[in-house]
Amino acid sequence: MIAKWWDLLVQYRRELILNPLPGMWSFVLQRVTGLGIVFYLLMHIVVMGSVTGGPEGFDASLGRVQSPVIFFKPLEFVLMLVLLAHALNGIRITVLDFRGLSRHNRVSVAIMAAVFVIAAAVGGWLFLGHILHPHG
């Protein structure tokens, strides 16, 4: 199983070398962020599932994943970036497919990148701002 995943990664790397094209990068981004989200959801379900152990169990497991805050907040921010990239790219290719815009792949990648940077900056300020300015 692991060997198969590894082969796939080697394969993507090779495809990227042979096709250094924006659409290829966005496809690999979609796959990698997709896998990351699956992994996150599994952890999320395990943590949320601890609610069956009563309030103490729930608080304990939340406390475990949320501390220290200095790691948790940046990780939460990374999660936001991953979700943002996956969602934006998914919307992008769906719109291209169903609005007959397939000639505009490159432009759409550029627009997506711009939206991503703006949203990431706003998100970064919301998620991390109070770590940098704890009293502000």
Place this chain on the structure above:
Amino acid sequence: MAKISVFRYDPELDSAGYFDEFDVPYRSGMTVLEALLHILEHEDGSLGFRYACRSAVCGSCAMHINGRYRLACATQVSDLGDRVVVRPLYHLPVIRDLVVDMTGFFQKYERIRPWLLNETPLGDEERRQSPEERARLDNLVECILCACCHASCPFTHTDPEYLGPALLLKLDRFYADSRDLATADRIAAADDEHGVWRCHTAYNCVEVCPKDLNPTASIARLKGAAIKRRFTGRAE
């Protein structure tokens, strides 16, 4: 002089492929195909590659040249920088050097029945089309089956049964033809595990097509028709 690196592989002699370097006297307007012909005539008569028309019509000379799949006969050496690196099409088995086995590609081509399906008897006239009906086939009829797009698509590798961009474009060519009456069959062929749903919209095919065709638009159109057929039962 132009420096050309060429992928070499002879299944009877080599356990793996490697690159051979050649210096080819450059002359203005030289194409990669001419450079390969120079090597064949003056340096190494055992170099294997395909070509026929030399004018971007037959599709035989498709290969990977400096970071992109393209036709050797339609690629100027002067556009490529100091060094030219030539490899065979990927995702198709290498027979020798730059020659790949296209059997699987053409088997899939037959699977889509690339001819008009129309049982109504022909009278004394050919089957007519209005200029608008013919216009729908513009571009779609221009594919030269070079397989540049097929080689660039990451999914023709992960699913060897996947029809791939060239053959889905061809399927769209018959789906869009007013004289073809097998519309429901055409959509069913696209609406398949190895059909349009394998496409992940990476656009490599559109980027590399030497004829500037748009397989992804064809795939999107067939996706739309497949969805409509599933929801409404109508094939249109």
